Amino acid sequence: MKNPVTAIRLPLRPGREYESRFDREPSTLKMLAIPISSVIVASMVTTLPFLTQQPILPPFGFLMLLAWRLMRPGLLPVWSGVPFGLVDDLFSGQPFGCAGLLWSIAMLTIEIIDSRAIWRDHLQDWLIAALLIITVLLGGLWITGMAHAAAHPLVLLPQIVLSILLYPLVVRICARLDSWRLAT
Secondary structure (H helix, E strand, C coil): CCCCCCCCCCCCCCCEEEEEECCCCHHHHHHHHHHHHHHHHHHHHHHHHCCCCCCCCHHHHHHHHHHHHHHCCCCCCCCHHHHHHHHHHHHHHCCCHHHHHHHHHHHHHHHHHHHCCCCCCHHHHHHHHHHHHHHHHHHHHHHHHHHCCCCCCCHHHHHHHHHHHHHHHHHHHHHHEEEEHHHH
């Protein structure tokens, strides 16, 4: 037997399905929250239980910050390296302020490069990121060496190589998040 009462589905907002998507403003919260939360979540990856005798896990928070800064130059301010670095210090186990200092120096370096360069392509961004990754990881080892006995810099070689090779993947993730961020 058929049910004689049929449900009529009414749209939640009448006429909404026929509205144009053009000329709508994206959400300000979404525009700001996605880059900020992606860098913080990427910094939290270091807390995963991944045990090795040598440092091999790339600094995903720093890679995400570089990807956002090199892909969207005006999105994050220059001073954003300090708070993101301090959040990363909380999760990475580095001395507090180490990443705050090094990430802010990296952001200033990118700002200087942006002010002098006419244009950049993906390979130049990868080279800039590679040099900054090497500098930040070696700088972190040097700052840690002031407080404790530091290892030889060659210990960081696998982490440096893996970080440089994973940078294009992080840029791809960042581009996907950016397209979702800009979608209305």
